[in-house]
Amino acid sequence: MELILSKYNYWIYIVLMMIGFYAMIGKRNLVKKLVGMNIFQTAIILYFISTGAKRGATIPIVEHGHGEAMQAIHAAHYANPLPHVLMLTTIVVMVSTFGVALALIIMIYRRYRTLEEDEILELRK
Amino acid sequence: MIAHFEDVIIQTVCRILLPFIQLYGLYVIAHGHHSPGGGFQGGVILGASFILFCVAYDIKEAKRRMSEKLDTMFCSLGLIIYSGIGIICLVLGGNYLNYSRLHHILPVNPIDARSMGILGIEIGVGITVMAVMISLFLNLVSSGEHEEGLQ
Amino acid sequence: MKLLALLAVCATGALLLYGTVDMPDWSDPHSPASIHVSPRYIEKAMEETAVPNMVTSVLADYRGYDTLGETVIIFTAAMACILLIRRPRK
Numbered sequence: 001m002e003l004i005l006s007k008y009n010y011w012i013y014i015v016l017m018m019i020g021f022y023a024m025i026g027k028r029n030l031v032k033k034l035v036g037m038n039i040f041q042t043a044i045i046l047y048f049i050s051t052g053a054k055r056g057a058t059i060p061i062v063e064h065g066h067g068e069a070m071q072a073i074h075a076a077h078y079a080n081p082l083p084h085v086l087m088l089t090t091i092v093v094m095v096s097t098f099g100v101a102l103a104l105i106i107m108i109y110r111r112y113r114t115l116e117e118d119e120i121l122e123l124r125k
Numbered sequence: 126m127i128a129h130f131e132d133v134i135i136q137t138v139c140r141i142l143l144p145f146i147q148l149y150g151l152y153v154i155a156h157g158h159h160s161p162g163g164g165f166q167g168g169v170i171l172g173a174s175f176i177l178f179c180v181a182y183d184i185k186e187a188k189r190r191m192s193e194k195l196d197t198m199f200c201s202l203g204l205i206i207y208s209g210i211g212i213i214c215l216v217l218g219g220n221y222l223n224y225s226r227l228h229h230i231l232p233v234n235p236i237d238a239r240s241m242g243i244l245g246i247e248i249g250v251g252i253t254v255m256a257v258m259i260s261l262f263l264n265l266v267s268s269g270e271h272e273e274g275l276q
Numbered sequence: 277m278k279l280l281a282l283l284a285v286c287a288t289g290a291l292l293l294y295g296t297v298d299m300p301d302w303s304d305p306h307s308p309a310s311i312h313v314s315p316r317y318i319e320k321a322m323e324e325t326a327v328p329n330m331v332t333s334v335l336a337d338y339r340g341y342d343t344l345g346e347t348v349i350i351f352t353a354a355m356a357c358i359l360l361i362r363r364p365r366k
Contacts, residue, residue, distance in 0.1 A: 006301035011293065018289040026281035053303040054310055060330040061160070062322050073322060075315035076305055081330040082314050088335065089346045092165055092254070096353030099261040103360040106268050158327045163335065197358070204351050207344055222340040239325040243336040246343070253347050257354040269361035 009050050016043035028117045030105050034098070041094045045087045052083035060084065132181075139181035146174040154251040158240065164247035168254025175255075176262050184263065184271055193263070193271065196256050203253030210245045 020043060023036025060081035062073065105115065112120050154167030179187040211222040219226035224242025225235040233241060263271060300307035317334050327333040335343055 003297075006304075007296050007299065009302050010296040010299055014289055014292045014296070017292070018285050021288060022281060022285045025284065026278050050302065051300075051307065051309045054305045055303040057305070059161070060318065062328040062330070073319050075310075075318045078318045078330070080310050080314040081317055081321075081334050083309070084331045085334045085339065088163075088165060088331070089342065092346055092350055095261075096257075096350050099265065100353050100356050100360075102265050103357040106265070106361050110268075157332050158329055160329065161331075163329075163332050200351055200354055204347055207347055211340075211344070222337075222344070224337065236324065236326045239333075239337060240327050243325065243327055243332060246336040246340065247332070250343065250347055253351060257350045260354045261357055264357050264361055269363040271364075 010047070013043045013047045013050070016046070030108065030115045030117065033117075034101050034105070037101075038094070038098065041090070045090055045094075048083045048087050048090075052080035054079050135181050139177055143174055143178060146177070147171060150174060150251075150255075154247055155244070157247050158244070164250030165254055167247075168251035169258060171251065171255040172258025172262075175259050179262065179266075184267055188263075188271065191259070193260075196259050196263075199252050199256035200260060201253075203249040203251070203256065206249030206252065207246055210242060210249070214242070 017040055020036045020038070020040030024033050024040065027033055027036065054076065057077055057079045060078045062078075108120065109115055112123050114120060114123075150167045150170035152167075153162035153170055154164055157163035157167070175187065175191065178190070210224070210227075213230075214223045214226045215221050217226040217229050222242075224239045226238070227242050228235045228238040231238055231241055300309075304310075317330060317338065321330045321333045321338075322328060325333040325337050327337075
């Protein structure tokens with residue numbers, strides 16, 4: 001019971017990752033593969049964000065930051081800002097890879113008139 | 126191919142809503158120091174406002190408002206602002222992207238100069254992200270022809 | 277083929293599930309991610325950069341090179357997209 005309560009977040013991300021991974025390697029349609037890649041990346045982003053959580057901590061923004069009476073800031077009162085930063089940049093990389101991959105898919109469709117992987121491999125022979 | 130589609134309700138609501146969306150995007154960029162937000166998020170909101178315009182009207186009308194040349198120039202302008210601030214810090218005698226050196230040219234103390242440098246960075250990132258979102262959308266939705274979208 | 281894919285996915289998932297036993301607990305304040313560099317960022321970010329939002333100050337100041345690379349990445353993505361599929365009609 002203790003194990004379930006303290007680790008269930010990782011299990012959710014692993015199930016999400018398995019769905020995306022299966023779509024990447026099991027499906028034949030290129031767009032479905034791409035959707036699977038997006039699900040995979042989302043699972044990894046959720047995992048990293050969850051490592052930044054702290055019990056009893058608030059978001060990493062100092063309230064009344066420019067007041068005169070600046071009290072000392074304790075690290076235990078604020079969530080870990082580092083995963084948030086890294087995942088903010090990762091989301092942008094996700095959008096970039098998605099755009100370039102869609103452009104490549106459009107190029108493949110222009111040339112082979114299909115998006116099924118086995119048909120493309122058949123046409124390339 | 127879908128014929129040219131016009132709907133008075135959609136176009137009017139879009140026209141009324143657009144300035145507020147863009148103002149909110151600018152707010153998210155400029156207020157990233159004190160609240161959740163910053164260059165990436167605000168840039169995406171600004172890009173989404175233009176994408177809304179493309180969806181409600183059509184691509185030709187949208188390209189009359191913002192041409193492809195201007196969009197590509199914005200793509201590189203943000204990057205030039207970002208690396209330019211780094212080079213200004215370099216010229217003023219610090220390391221690359223060490224914003225505290227900006228207090229030689231700004232009327233603030235070195236700690237507030239860091240805040241100002243971060244604001245400049247966020248503006249550069251916001252411009253680039255906005256232009257990239259618009260460029261990706263226009264190219265993908267019309268498969269590179271920029272004639273009729275969403276066909 | 278699909279069965280092979282399903283087997284590979286299940287094997288990966290089982291390995292990862294086995295690995296979570298050693299992971300720190302959910303929202304543990306003493307997890308390794310929260311005690312290495314992040315206390316330094318949380319405690320010094322406000323007085324060193326005068327920005328209340330620590331995410332912004334870490335993003336643009338402490339890790340400015342990272343964000344510069346990020347901006348270059350999305351710029352490159354836009355240029356790659358244009359070079360790949362842009363086809364002006366005469």
